[in-house]
Amino acid sequence: MTKKGVNDTNNDTIDDGLSPFFKEYDDFFASHETPCSIDYQLYIDTMSCIGIEYMYNYLYNLSLENEFCNKFDISEINKLLKGYxxxxxxxxxNIFELVLINSLGLVICNEDLSRLNINNLDREIIKNKLEKLSTGELETELIGDVNILFS
Incomplete structure (x- = not known):
């Protein structure tokens, strides 16, 4: 993810897994191949692409995930992961997914985003606020909350 030391699969992919692509990619004879080792799974991964298109999409989506996660203190992300x-x-x-879910929960609770921990009281607030909403109302609520996160 975002900052060095967060997760081994993330670090291994960034440090070692992607570099073979840039050294071994053959755009003339093997443009459909992606010579690399990507262990870190993205939240949204476009596996339908191949070769350079796959790599471009992977790096672009990874940068978006990192941009979001970089809004939070690394110690809070580590606490979240240790609790997981x-x-x-x-x-x-996928670290972004966990950070997104917890930060969304905190927005629903009208809590400060300086922490990522969701406690039992927060869970109860989330449940009480969302459980009686219709599907349409829930969708509207969550879209509004996501907009708060990304504004």
Whole structure:
């Protein structure tokens, strides 16, 4: 993800997995191939693309995820990941997804985004606020909350 030391699969992909593509990509004879090792899974991954288009989309989407995650303190992201799993450093997880979900929960609770932890009271507030909404109302609420996050 965003900052060095957050997750092994992220660091390995960035540090070692992507560089073979730029060294070995053959646009003339093998433009459909993507010679690299990408272990870090994006939240939205366009697997339908191949070759240079795949790499461009991967890097673009990764940069968007990183841009969002960089809005939060690295220590808060690490606390969130530690709460997710004791071996979080080794998991094949998407960090952006976890940060997005928790930050969205905090927006729903009208809480400060300086932390990413969702406590039991926050969960109860989220449940009470959302459980009685129709699908359309829920969609409207969540779109509004997402707009707050990305503004």
């Amino acid at each position: 799993d004791k071996k979080w450093e080794l998991l094949l997880i």
